[in-house]
Structure formats: C-alpha cells, structure tokens
Amino acid sequence: MGYLLVAAAIVAEVAATLGLRASHGLTRLAPSALVVVGYGTAFVLLAQALKSLNVGPVYAIWSGVGTVGAFLGGLLLFDEEVRLATVVGVALVVIGVAVMYLGGGLEH
Template identity: 80%
Template sequence: MGIVLVAGAILSEVIATLALRASHGLSRLGPTALVVIGYGTAFVLLAQALKTLNVGPVYAVWSGVGTVGAFLGGVLLFDEPVRAATVVGIALVVLGVAVMYLGGGMEH
C-alpha cells in the first residue's frame, strides 16, 4: 500500500508543478487551485506512505520520478527544449534513484 501512496504523491506533485508553470506566477485561479490541491495531496500521501516506508529511498523515488515527470510534462505541454545536457541530467537522476532504492530498501 505504501508504494501506491508514493505513486499518488508523485502524480499529485507533477500535476501541481505543471500547474505552477501554467498559473503565470499564481495569477490564474484555476491552475493556482491545482497547485495548492496538488502539493497538499502530495504531502498528505507521502506522509502516510512514510508510516511504513523508509524516508531516504522514498524521498529519492518521489523527487527523482517527480523531476522526470515534470521534465516530460514541460516538454509535452509547454514545448520546453530537450538538450543533450538535460538528457544526461535526467539519466543521472534515474541512476541516483535506482541506487538509493536498491541500497536503502523501502520498508522498515
């Protein structure tokens, strides 16, 4: 169940981050509401997941997968550029998350 909560936290955080971009500095009501609801939901779900999961690997997965999701969303929704250095950075994030996950285990 903890992994499902983390997945929900990741999805909520990515939606909130993309809505933050769409809010134009929190000046648009709809996207701003998504920011508040999305981040609030992400933190609640993450807090619940941490009742049974280890914080280090969970945070690595949450932040790493969220980073990749925000990057992909920016590319798909906002036509943000994909550069070689960005792709290398994303690969390093994924590698780092894998190492944290494998090294730290998830459940305590």
C-alpha cells in the same frame, strides 16, 4: 499500500508542478488552485506512505520520478526545449534513484 501512496503522491506533485508553470506566477486561478491542492495532496500521501516506508529511498523515488515527470510534462504541454545536458541530468537522476532504492531498503 505504501507504494501506491507514493505513486499517487508523485502524480499529485507532478500535476502541481505543471500547474505552477501554467499559473503564470500564480496569477491564473485554476492552475493556482491545482498547485495548492496538488502539493497539499502530495504531502499528505507521502506522509501516510512514510508510516511504513523508509524516508531516504522514498524521498529519492518521489523527487526523482517527479523530476522526470515534470520534465516530460514540460516537453509535452509547454513545448519546452530538450538539450543534451538536460537529458544527461535526467539520466543521472534516474541512476541516483535506482542506487538509493537498491541500497536503502524501502520498508521498515
């Protein structure tokens, strides 16, 4: 169950981050509401997941997958540029998350 909560927290966090981009500095109501609801939901779900999962690997997964999701969402929704350094950075995040997951033991 903890894994599903983390997955849902990632979806909520990515949606909130993309809403933040769409809100134009929190000046547009609907995207701003998405930001508040999305981040609030993400933190509640993450807190529930941490009842049974270890914080280090879970946070690495949440933030790493969220970073990749926000990157891909920026490409698809906002036509953001892709640069070699950005792709390398995303690859390093994925590698770092994998190392944290493999070395950290997820459940306690």
